[in-house]
Amino acid sequence: MQKTILWEIVPLNQPTITKNCSKCGTKSTFISTGNFRLNANQNKVDVWLIYQCQKCKTTWNMSILTRVNPSAIPQDLYRKFLSNDEDLARKYAFDANIHAHNNVTLNYEELDYDIRGDIILLTGLSEPIRLQIVCNYTMDIRVDKILSQKLGISRSLLKRLGLFGKININNGKELWKTNLSNNLIITILP
Numbered sequence: 001m002q003k004t005i006l007w008e009i010v011p012l013n014q015p016t017i018t019k020n021c022s023k024c025g026t027k028s029t030f031i032s033t034g035n036f037r038l039n040a041n042q043n044k045v046d047v048w049l050i051y052q053c054q055k056c057k058t059t060w061n062m063s064i065l066t067r068v069n070p071s072a073i074p075q076d077l078y079r080k081f082l083s084n085d086e087d088l089a090r091k092y093a094f095d096a097n098i099h100a101h102n103n104v105t106l107n108y109e110e111l112d113y114d115i116r117g118d119i120i121l122l123t124g125l126s127e128p129i130r131l132q133i134v135c136n137y138t139m140d141i142r143v144d145k146i147l148s149q150k151l152g153i154s155r156s157l158l159k160r161l162g163l164f165g166k167i168n169i170n171n172g173k174e175l176w177k178t179n180l181s182n183n184l185i186i187t188i189l190p
């Protein structure tokens with residue numbers, strides 16, 4: 001029997017965006033405020049997520065829904081927009097498609113996260129381990145970085161272990177070329 005260990009990657013903050021700030025007159029970092037703005041007009045609803053310039057607090061609204069019939073928005077979702085639901089705001093702050101529609105790109109450089117789950121000690125490993133990595137957000141982080149942090153070994157050693165076939169990823173790609181995605185399975189051999 002293979003032992004399965006689950007790690008969950010939990011973001012502690014959110015990606016930012018870099019765009020021109022009209023007040024600063026230069027490119028600046030904008031951070032999600034976690035607040036939505038709703039506007040109802042002639043039976044059409046617009047919804048935005050409000051961002052703020054890190055330096056001068058000028059706001060920028062990221063369009064989420066544009067001129068949508070209110071009846072097309074599920075009541076539960078509508079209520080979450082109105083109450084600035086934290087999980088929903090986080091979901092949109094990580095949504096690369098919505099950012100692309102708004103002509104801005106996400107910046108993950110200052111993204112902080114926890115790797116929750118049991119520690120694996122590579123030395124003294126007696127049986128293969130099936131490691132499942134759960135991540136509910138797109139985070140643009142390489143898998144070898146996650147492994148290196150949690151296993152406490154360097155990325156170059158990880159690469160060697162990958163080349164020797166000791167650590168394998170189930171998607172057929174090379175460990176050190178794979179980006180984090182949800183439900184990656186990694187096999188670690190003793």
Ligand SMILES: [Zn+2]
Nearest residue numbers: 021024053056
């Ligand atoms: Zn500014």
